[in-house]
Amino acid sequence: MKILVSDPLSEEGIEKLKESFEVDIATGLSEDELAQKIGDYSALVIRSGTNVTKKIIDSADNLKIIGRAGVGVDNINVDAATEKGIIVVNAPEGNMISAAEHTIAMIMSLSRNIPQANMSLKSKKWERKKFMGVEVNGKILGVIGLGRIGTEVAIRAQGLEMRVVAYDPYISEERANELGVELSSVHEIMKKADFITVHTPLTKETRNIIDYEEFGLMKNGVRVINCARGGIINEAALIDSLKSGKVAGAALDVFVNEPPFDNPLLEFENVIVTPHLGASTEEAQINVAISIAEEVISVLKGGFAKNT
């Protein structure tokens, strides 16, 4: 049995896979190239770069498992894989701290205009008045999606003395109480929050969960953060609210189309952006690579996977 790794994966994960199976690494393949190759492999290991389409799955006659070294499986046609009896696993815990820390870094960068001030001073300007910020202390942070990352963000935001209000239909009142988080509806959060951050998967229910209507309800001067998936916040609605001045700033790590080179959001001075860096820490990449390697090895040896 052979394993194909089609996105960059930490050396620690590759070494682990190699202890048990033959491993080929081929990154940057087109859909056709991957479809041609995949028939030789029993396992495919990916990150976010590979789109595992139906065409690829249709050609995957020996594939037993697709391992996603990360959380989101939205780049895998899970229905087609399941129909063909291919197990899809992810590594949901390895990058949650990194993604939460990135979100907090975005909140602080937004509140103090750090990226803009850095650019300004490096271009030999001394613009102290222009970059007046706001404190986060005592402000309300609205969290949409109180799962692994949303929870870690809430805990860290409370450490900054923010009050956290969250919407997550699958989280119990008891769990929210334990975290010191108030549960509320999306619309109530839009009305109350000074900062709004989304941490849901991208699904039919969450696509555009923050849309024109929701922006309409927000307080003037609200700041919005998306380190989850492009499309949870409607980008066109965000653009409108930036233009009207309702939104004082946005921090985006993810976009509907990545890389977002033609995205008008990149033109706004009060929008700060990072190229999908939420999980890009040494620690997270080692964690997810090892975790996915263990899952793949277990399944290929006839055992179970934890994170299907």
Ligand code: NAD
């Ligand atoms: P998770 O599954 O632990 O949590 C997601 C939460 O969203 C769950 O609690 C779930 O109940 C909730 N949810 C589902 N549908 C909802 C809805 N309609 N309304 C409100 N809440 C809803 O996932 P996670 O690990 O916390 O990841 C959150 C997001 O962050 C995912 O989209 C993931 O792909 C993304 N992510 C991004 C990066 C990055 O590099 N930027 C890194 C890691 C994860």
Ligand code: MLT
């Ligand atoms: C994830 O879903 O884990 C993140 O988007 C990070 C990544 O793509 O590696």
